[in-house]
Amino acid sequence: MTKKIIVIDEGTTSTRTMLFSADGTPLGSAQREFKQYYPAAGLVEHDAAEIWTATLACTRAMIDKAGGADKIAAIGITNQRETVVFWDRVTGEPLARAIVWQDRRTAADCAALKDAGHEAIVQEKSGLLLDPYFSGSKIGWALKNWPQLREAGDRLAVGTIESYLVFRLTGGAHVSDATNASRTQLMDINGAGGWDAELCELLGVPIALLPEIVGCTEPVGTTDPALFGGAIPICGMAGDQQAATIGQACLSPGQTKATFGTGAFILSASGTTRPHSANRLLATILVQEGDTRSYALEGSVFVAGSLIKWLRDGFGLLANAGESEGLARSVADNGGVYLVPALTGLGAPHWRPDALAAISGLSFASGKAHVARAALEAQAYQAHDLKSAFAADGVDWADLRIDGGMAANDWMAQDLADILNLTVERPEFVESTALGAAMLAATGAGLYPDLASAAKAMRGRATRFTPALGAQKRKTRLAGWQSALAKVLS
Structure with missing residues (x-):
């Protein structure tokens, strides 16, 4: 029997895991909503621990439906972009609430940077405009205002949602795919790419806190066998809007x-x-x-x-x-x-x-x-x-x-x-975001020679x-x- 694909789709209000066949046919879905926190006007936060718990439950349900971890060829992940998580590198536990992409707490900081004439270089390097929508200013704000992050020292890890989930799923891999990294405002998307020292300094983010940037169709690790009764490769990742475009x-x-x-x-x-x-x-x-x-x-x-x-x-x-x-x-x-x-x-x-x-x-x-x-x-x-x-x-x-x-x-x-x-x-199948992540995972697992072939076969x-x-x-x-x-x- 051809192995199946698991997709973890982390939205803004819920976690969903979907099961696909290798040809893109949807076989099942499990979903859980999670709480939205609004500490004050313009502030939006999530509990990353709750997201992790929901992810485990939904993913276990779909692995059970498939007949066990040995029936899964790969896991793909797609996620709400720009939301940032802060966690302990040793325990994996969140050190603060995640700051959600909708959060506007850094509006004044972004306006000040724009007034100081920095938007041109930010746009040239990152492709983005100075706006609190993106991750970089959120990270800089948190480092200045949440003392527990500074106190964590070398134990502090930072990343977008897919980065946090991979860390927890694998037991320590600290990576972010290129699409999510490109939404942080900290990555130079030109040339060789990579975290940019000038952008990081501008937004107050030490590069050492950030994950390694990886491709969207490459194996980034395997799940801890204790989680799902066997090790499963994680082979595909992209932010939700990119994943929908691919789908x-x-x-x-x-x-x-x-x-x-x-x-x-x-x-x-x-x-x-x-x-x-x-x-x-x-x-x-x-x-x-x-x-x-x-x-x-x-x-x-x-x-x-x-x-x-x-x-x-x-x-x-x-x-x-x-x-x-x-x-x-x-x-x-x-x-x-x-x-x-x-x-x-x-x-x-x-x-x-x-x-x-x-x-x-x-x-x-x-x-x-x-x-x-x-x-x-x-x-x-x-x-x-x-x-x-x-x-x-x-x-x-x-x-x-x-x-x-x-x-x-x-x-x-x-x-x-x-x-x-x-x-x-x-x-006909309107869940393009999840399907795109399935295409990425199928390509990363070697079920198709490249993404174009996967898209043609699975759409x-x-x-x-x-x-x-x-x-x-x-x-x-x-x-x-x-x-x-x-x-x-x-």
Whole structure:
């Protein structure tokens, strides 16, 4: 019998372990939620010990389902990016709560660095902008403000979630894959790569605390046999958005993945040449196989699925999220109604945290169907703005492959194709993040000769949406959006 693959998928609110066959067929899943801690406004923390306990329980359940550790070819790990863990190198126990990617406690520190003129060198080396979203400033803050970390001395280890899990799973391997390392703001993603002394000094992080950077498809160790009744190789790792891009088989330049969840994360593969953005997009490592590093350009939309949730829970406009599709279909057009969903400001490419949401074009002829349709249309308009920014940075989209909760909406998927004038694909198996980690693990275990082969064999079927909107109607709709957006940005 062909051995199976275990994927540990560490999200922001839950731990999940999935079992896959070697051809990418999902065979089972176990999931546990964990607590979110909010010590004060803008602060978000996790208990890494709770994450570890949940990981063990979920992984043991899937190993049992497979018939034992000897039936598993490899483990792959994918995780919430930028969240940092602090632990004891001897015991493996956390020394403080993990600081989550959503945490904004270092906003003033990042603003001060930006005002001092440091953002240009940070962007050139790391591909990222100065923002508390990323790990480096969080680590620097913790070292200054949590005395137990300083008191730990040489026993202190630091890393992102996958780094912590590998340490615990193997009993001591301190590594981080290149995609997660590229989100810390401490790695030079150019040339040979590696932790950068200048960036580490700027953010107050001693390099000695950091893990070894490894590739995404290489064996990094085996699990402690006592954990699962046998040693299992750990052979594949990537941050969640990179893993989703891989799971969608977006590996060639121009192939683009969009995850429509609470917000929307869009990554476009750019090949082995690192992209440079003049439009405040992010350059990041997509995957590293051996010595070959591939890059992506990334843009984030703050509000996607959360807009529909707001129309349901905050406005009472929808009985359930699925109702939006039927309402959108019930009217011939938007009736001149446009909704700019700046409920938490505007993300890329505008970067206006002060912007406020607006609904324009209302009249007595407007009904809730027009507002619901305008909300769905806004997803395509925001994606179009990003597509223009990507193209201006030299990374145009060849197609768009979508996943996430909102991607189940057929009307929205077709509207994306119409407004972007691109073919849009939605996979039948929508858990692209876990599938991408399975592809990495399968490659690392030697089940496939390279990642491209694994992606081709494991991705499965997809539904295609092709453009069906005339050029003039597309132009008219986009002009209406630009007019509505201009009022919000003024």
